[in-house]
Amino acid sequence: MKPDDTICYCYNVSLRKLSNYARRECPRHPSEMTQCLDAGTGCGWCIPFLQKLVTDPDAFSGSDLTPEQYEQQRRDYIRSGQPRNKF
Ligand code: FES
Numbered sequence: 001m002k003p004d005d006t007i008c009y010c011y012n013v014s015l016r017k018l019s020n021y022a023r024r025e026c027p028r029h030p031s032e033m034t035q036c037l038d039a040g041t042g043c044g045w046c047i048p049f050l051q052k053l054v055t056d057p058d059a060f061s062g063s064d065l066t067p068e069q070y071e072q073q074r075r076d077y078i079r080s081g082q083p084r085n086k087f
Helices: 016-025 030-035 047-055 067-078
Strands: 006-008
Touching: 006 016, 006 030, 016 030, 016 047, 030 047
Parallel strands: none
Antiparallel strands: none
C-alpha cells in the first residue's frame, strides 16, 4: 500500500495520516487511533489495521496488499454481516 491509499473508508482516512498520527501521538491503546479523524468508528473493518499501526506505523508501507484487494476485502466484510471488529 502507498501512503495516500485509504485505510478507513468510512471516514476517508489515508495510511499517511494514520501512520503520522501513530508516530506523533504514540497511542497507549489502539482505540486512541479513533482520535485521528474518527478512523475506526464506522463499520469497524479497519480496526485490525489501526491496531497494527499503533505498534508499527510503517506496517503497511510497501506491503503487497493493493488498494483494490483491501477495498474488496472490506466489501466482503460488510456483506458477510459478521460481528463488527472491536478494539
Ligand atoms: S473502514 Fe474504518 S470504520 Fe469503516
